[in-house]
Amino acid sequence: MIKIYENEMPMPVRNDGKRSVSEYTTNDWAHKVKEELIEACTAGSPEEQALEIADIITTCTSWLESTGNDFEKRKQLFRQTNCKNQGRGYLEYMER
Numbered sequence: 001m002i003k004i005y006e007n008e009m010p011m012p013v014r015n016d017g018k019r020s021v022s023e024y025t026t027n028d029w030a031h032k033v034k035e036e037l038i039e040a041c042t043a044g045s046p047e048e049q050a051l052e053i054a055d056i057i058t059t060c061t062s063w064l065e066s067t068g069n070d071f072e073k074r075k076q077l078f079r080q081t082n083c084k085n086q087g088r089g090y091l092e093y094m095e096r
Contacts, residue, residue, distance in 0.1 A: 010058045012065035021066050029063045 015021060016032075024032075036059050040052035064074055085091050 009071075010054070010061040012062040013058065021062055024063075024066060029059075029066075032059050033063075 013021060033056065036052065036056045040049055040056060043049035043052050061074065064077070069077060082091065
């Protein structure tokens with residue numbers, strides 16, 4: 001198990017305080033993403049907006065996890081997405 005303070009990647013949530021996210025339908029997830037997006041768009045400061053955007057990422061990570069995409073699969077999905085976006089000319093890689 002990954003300890004949350006040792007992982008800087010988005011961690012999927014397991015419940016929303018009322019029920020397990022494994023019970024969510026596609027419509028539930030869409031509604032949750034929309035809620036988080038509205039919160040990001042109406043945030044009062046750039047710092048608050050950044051946190052709300054991070055919440056969107058966490059919500060999407062949770063959705064991916066709930067559909068059987070574990071951490072390794074999510075890494076693979078993001079590699080594929082990055083390659084696709086690079087091929088479209090959307091990305092400029094920075095050397096580290």
